[in-house]
Structure formats: structure tokens, C-alpha cells
Amino acid sequence: MRVSFKVAAASSVAALLLAACGSSSPSTTTPSSGPTGSTSSGATTSKFLGCMVTDTGGIDDKSFNASSWQGMQDAAATDPSKISVKFLQSTSSADYAPNITAFLGQKCGIIVTVGFLMSQATQTAAKANAGAKFAIVDFPKFPQTNIDALVFNTVQDGYLGGYLAAGMSKTGKVATFGGQKLPTVTIYMDGFWDGVQAYNAKHHTHVQVLGWSEKTQSGEFTNSFTNLTLGQTITQQFISEGADIIFPVAGGVGLGAAKAVQTADNAAGSQKINMMWVDTDGCVSAAQYCKYFITSVEKGIATAVKTAVVSASNGTFAGGQYTGTLANGGVTLAPFHDFASKVPASLQAELNTLKQQIISGKIVPATKSPV
Numbered sequence: 001m002r003v004s005f006k007v008a009a010a011s012s013v014a015a016l017l018l019a020a021c022g023s024s025s026p027s028t029t030t031p032s033s034g035p036t037g038s039t040s041s042g043a044t045t046s047k048f049l050g051c052m053v054t055d056t057g058g059i060d061d062k063s064f065n066a067s068s069w070q071g072m073q074d075a076a077a078t079d080p081s082k083i084s085v086k087f088l089q090s091t092s093s094a095d096y097a098p099n100i101t102a103f104l105g106q107k108c109g110i111i112v113t114v115g116f117l118m119s120q121a122t123q124t125a126a127k128a129n130a131g132a133k134f135a136i137v138d139f140p141k142f143p144q145t146n147i148d149a150l151v152f153n154t155v156q157d158g159y160l161g162g163y164l165a166a167g168m169s170k171t172g173k174v175a176t177f178g179g180q181k182l183p184t185v186t187i188y189m190d191g192f193w194d195g196v197q198a199y200n201a202k203h204h205t206h207v208q209v210l211g212w213s214e215k216t217q218s219g220e221f222t223n224s225f226t227n228l229t230l231g232q233t234i235t236q237q238f239i240s241e242g243a244d245i246i247f248p249v250a251g252g253v254g255l256g257a258a259k260a261v262q263t264a265d266n267a268a269g270s271q272k273i274n275m276m277w278v279d280t281d282g283c284v285s286a287a288q289y290c291k292y293f294i295t296s297v298e299k300g301i302a303t304a305v306k307t308a309v310v311s312a313s314n315g316t317f318a319g320g321q322y323t324g325t326l327a328n329g330g331v332t333l334a335p336f337h338d339f340a341s342k343v344p345a346s347l348q349a350e351l352n353t354l355k356q357q358i359i360s361g362k363i364v365p366a367t368k369s370p371v
Contacts, residue, residue, distance in 0.1 A: 048313040051108035052087040055115040057225040061252035062285040071305025096121035110312035135308040138184040141321035152299035152324035157331040158191020159365040161297040165245045166199035166207040167347045175210035175238035177220040179250030187369035190214045231256025246275040258289040281334040296334035
């Protein structure tokens with residue numbers, strides 16, 4: 001029987017995805033102490049200061065906040081003499097408001113908050129500080145005009161990922177699981193599930209999706225974005241049930257999934273189990289497992305964050321909502337890397353056609369998650 005992870009293990013931490021693709025930008029200095037349970041990085045001497053508050057998963061999760069911090073650093077790199085960036089790290093949800101308040105006190109030109117769970121703290125601060133500028137990653141538009149909502153229609157590239165997984169599966173079973181049942185997680189899983197169904201319809205196959213159903217909105221969750229052991233255990237379950245392609249939507253927990261795939265590979269003596277990464281190109285952010293990544297279902301967090309910071313620095317910040325799509329490059333499938341010669345040309349051609357059909361609106365992947 002499958003062990004359910006819908007109830008969090010005692011060691012789980014309910015968190016959104018956090019990470020850094022680098023420890024400092026050209027305008028940052030050695031990390032220093034911030035509010036309780038947080039860490040800051042960066043200097044405050046530049047004319048414009050961009051500030052980022054992470055969620056609780058840690059600044060090095062190889063996924064969600066890694067991209068956000070990379071975007072901050074990319075913004076600073078556009079003009080190091082004008083823009084500096086820094087972050088405060090939250091170790092629990094209780095740190096959200098104090099970290100935002102600390103940055104308000106430092107007169108940050110923009111405060112970027114990372115993740116769906118930070119929406120209330122961000123909105124409260126924005127209401128109380130109408131002159132301050134905010135951006136939030138992964139939460140839809142607010143009524144406040146001083147918040148720039150950065151969201152991503154990942155049902156689109158999730159659909160392509162599911163179609164690809166179905167086409168590459170040898171066992172006729174693929175699997176996905178989430179870190180927490182949030183709209184920003186399940187939108188990926190909806191797309192993945194829908195893509196598998198599309199492949200089955202076209203090719204008259206019966207590839208099964210373990211771990212999620214778009215129709216019933218039920219599936220497997222670790223209730224943690226940091227507990228790698230849970231990711232490894234649930235992936236081992238899926239493998240034992242016959243899944244040969246795994247798609248974790250769980251930030252750093254995906255590293256546990258990758259470990260399980262690697263272990264299964266070593267035990268079999270040949271590579272039979274593979275996976276897909278989420279948010280970033282896994283062959284860059286988790287390169288040690290690149291040989292198992294058919295692709296990564298990405299969203300352009302770094303570019304969106306960079307744009308928000310730069311617009312605030314040059315006076316063009318307007319608030320509202322940015323939505324990343326296949327059409328504008330805000331969501332995409334990463335290169336196939338080691339699988340470039342393994343994905344059949346016919347399947348690659350189908351994916352290209354599907355991409356254009358989604359862009360044109362001919363195909364609208366199903367999702368119950370708001371964008």
C-alpha cells in the first residue's frame with residue numbers, strides 16, 4: 001500500500017521553495033545578522049537598494065528562491081554603481097512581517113517577497129506603506145497598485161512535460177507529487193496530468209499518472225519543501241509501483257527524489273528510471289543528477305524579478321500583474337541535455353506543434369489553479 005504524505009511528518013517544514021544560484025551579487029557583502037531567524041546579505045551604500053525576503057525553505061534549494069535571488073543579482077549586474085541587492089531569510093512564517101518591516105526601515109527601493117505563503121504579509125505591508133514598492137513571486141494580482149504580482153502559467157509547460165513523459169515511459173506509468181497543496185504547485189501537476197491524457201488520446205495508449213488527478217484535485221504531497229527524506233521515500237514508492245519517470249513539484253525535496261532515482265539506477269545496473277526537474281534547469285541547479293533529467297519544467301522567475309527591480313530603480317514601476325507564458329517565454333521546457341539524442345525526433349516535433357497550439361489558444365490545458 002502507498003503511504004500517504006498528506007499529513008506532514010513531524011520533521012516536515014511547511015515552506016515554499018527557496019534557493020540561491022549564488023551567494024552574493026557584485027554589489028553585496030558578507031552576510032550579517034538581521035531580525036531573529038533571518039540572514040541578510042548586501043551593502044546599503046548604492047543609490048537604489050533592492051531587497052528580497054525569502055520563505056522558510058532556505059536560500060539554497062536549487063529551485064524556487066534560487067531563481068528569485070538570481071533575478072535580484074541580475075538586476076544589480078545591470079548597473080552595479082546604481083543598484084545593490086540584499087536578502088533576509090525567514091526560518092518560519094513568523095519572520096515574514098518582521099523581515100518586511102526591517103526592510104521598510106532600510107528604505108528599500110523595492111521589496112520582493114518570495115512565494116504564495118507570503119501574500120498576506122506582503123499585502124498588509126503594502127496597504128500600510130502606500131509609498132513603498134513591492135513585488136511578490138507566485139501570487140496573483142492585488143488591488144494595491146504598489147505591488148507587482150509575478151505569476152506563471154505553468155500549466156502550459158507542465159502539459160508539454162506530461163506529454164513528453166508519456167512518450168518516453170517504457171512501463172506505462174509516470175508519477176508526480178507536490179511539496180504542499182498550493183495553487184502554484186498544483187498548476188504544474190494539472191498540466192502534467194493533462195499532457196499525459198493528451199498523449200494517450202493521440203497515440204491510443206494508456207499511460208497512468210500516479211500521485212495526482214487533475215479531475216479530482218487529489219494526490220500525493222510531502223507537506224514540506226525541505227525534507228529530502230520524504231522526497232526519497234515517496235519516489236521509492238512510485239518506482240515500486242512501476243513508475244519510470246518522476247516529476248517532483250517540491251523544491252529542494254526533489255533532491256530526495258533524485259537520490260531515489262539514482263539508487264534505483266545503481267541497483268538495476270542500468271538506467272531505467274528518469275525524472276523531470278521543476279522551476280529551474282535542473283542540469284544547472286542540480287547538475288549532479290543531470291543524467292536523469294529528461295527536461296525541466298521551468299518558469300522565468302529570475303527574468304521577472306530582474307525586470308521588477310530594474311523598473312523600480314529607473315522609475316517605470318507600475319504594479320499590476322505579470323504572467324509568464326509560453327508565448328512570452330515566461331514558462332518553457334529546458335533543453336534535453338543528455339537526452340537530446342534519446343527523445344525521438346517525431347516526439348520532439350509533436351511537442352513543438354503542441355507548443356504553438358497552446359500559444360495560439362487552440363489547446364487550453366485544464367487547471368483549477370488561478371493564474
